[in-house]
Amino acid sequence: MISEFLSKIKKNKPIVLYGAGVVGEICLFSFKQHKIKVDFFCDSNTARSGDTFEGLKILSPSELKNLDKDTNIFITNNYYVFLKKELNNSGFKNILDCELLLNSTDFSKSNLSVSALKVERWVSFYNAMVKREVFKNEGKLYIKSLDIQVTEHCSLRCKDCSNLMQYYSKTKNSNIDILFRSIDRFMSCVDQLYEFRVIGGDPFMNKEMYKIVNFLSNYKVETIAIYTNVKFIPKGENFECLKNPKVILDISDYVLLDKSKRKADELVRLLDKNNIKYNLAKMKTWTDSGRILPFQKRSEDELKNLFNFCCNSDIISLLHGNLYRCPFSANASNLKAVPIDDTDIVNLYDSSIDLKDLKMQIQKLVYEKEYLTACNYCNGRDFSTKKIDAAIQAPTNKALYFKSYD
Numbered sequence: 001m002i003s004e005f006l007s008k009i010k011k012n013k014p015i016v017l018y019g020a021g022v023v024g025e026i027c028l029f030s031f032k033q034h035k036i037k038v039d040f041f042c043d044s045n046t047a048r049s050g051d052t053f054e055g056l057k058i059l060s061p062s063e064l065k066n067l068d069k070d071t072n073i074f075i076t077n078n079y080y081v082f083l084k085k086e087l088n089n090s091g092f093k094n095i096l097d098c099e100l101l102l103n104s105t106d107f108s109k110s111n112l113s114v115s116a117l118k119v120e121r122w123v124s125f126y127n128a129m130v131k132r133e134v135f136k137n138e139g140k141l142y143i144k145s146l147d148i149q150v151t152e153h154c155s156l157r158c159k160d161c162s163n164l165m166q167y168y169s170k171t172k173n174s175n176i177d178i179l180f181r182s183i184d185r186f187m188s189c190v191d192q193l194y195e196f197r198v199i200g201g202d203p204f205m206n207k208e209m210y211k212i213v214n215f216l217s218n219y220k221v222e223t224i225a226i227y228t229n230v231k232f233i234p235k236g237e238n239f240e241c242l243k244n245p246k247v248i249l250d251i252s253d254y255v256l257l258d259k260s261k262r263k264a265d266e267l268v269r270l271l272d273k274n275n276i277k278y279n280l281a282k283m284k285t286w287t288d289s290g291r292i293l294p295f296q297k298r299s300e301d302e303l304k305n306l307f308n309f310c311c312n313s314d315i316i317s318l319l320h321g322n323l324y325r326c327p328f329s330a331n332a333s334n335l336k337a338v339p340i341d342d343t344d345i346v347n348l349y350d351s352s353i354d355l356k357d358l359k360m361q362i363q364k365l366v367y368e369k370e371y372l373t374a375c376n377y378c379n380g381r382d383f384s385t386k387k388i389d390a391a392i393q394a395p396t397n398k399a400l401y402f403k404s405y406d
């Protein structure tokens, strides 16, 4: 495997890793383990140009353009398909991925900034992303993860929630029959899915969350990640279902919140005692992505650019039986805060649509979208999006105003 990888590298030409973030860090670890010298990082965020990352200089995209067109460029971020096209258009001939290298790496003794569990998930997501074009050409549907929103209720009311909970005046749990039917039809169309992600609001606000988790565990997926703000400790069957070996609890501990609202330490002790897998992220900042904007009048090129660099544009999301390309589009459409665009939504629960048609509709949503109607009402989510304090609570329980397209 590694010899096949090495054979793709042009000798005596520089090696550049395009993407100086978590994926870049993981890939660099792999290069070092195999004693392959890397010369530079490159990153689209020009504010970082000239800085170093993991001891290597970060080039700007325009500095990269001045290098030999035979430079070995490894894409080490989440924008593989888009960047490959861009770099090809700039004349680069050796644009590569790290799949074979990552699969030949032993991460057990790594000292990376993310936990071993996260590394495993990042590597799987990365490998799925680079295979995407192959799957597409073969007519197959490979989806790295499906966000399943099990409730609109949340135990917090963050004014900048990127899932738009602060705009809901009336909240409800997802109907379990619609949910099960939608997931079943979705899974009948998909050739491979790596991970279910159970989200809310706070999924534990749904007292029947365990039924959904148990249902999901019957499908062939690697993991079921459940996301929580850990404002309270789950009890009863909602706690018991976490013992399923496929489950990983993803805990966001918002460190700026009052201590009385943070139960992460207590929960972690309980999880350790019960051998339940988890990731714990102590969060201080977010990107400023949790706002419904008035119509932005963006040009088609601006929309494509926003979408291509948005780290959420590939978070396939299920809400009330409909499939969306990102959680913002799901919740903004559900709230009717954006005009409904039928091409941005796939109805999963309507059994009059046969599975062959349904698969084609999902393929169009997953492979062919260049931007969404919702992108014209969204701040986007890329390296340039402003950072804000995480989980600042809205001053009142009153839902924030938005213009309704009902």
Ligand code: SF4
Pocket: 154, 155, 156, 157, 158, 160, 161, 162, 163, 164, 165, 166, 200, 201, 202, 229, 391
């Ligand atoms: S960001 Fe805040 S309001 Fe939104 S789902 Fe998470 S905890 Fe709830």
Ligand code: SF4
Pocket: 306, 307, 310, 311, 312, 313, 326, 327, 328, 329, 372, 374, 375, 376, 378, 379, 380, 381
């Ligand atoms: S609406 Fe567009 S810009 Fe906003 S999160 Fe979704 S894909 Fe990204």
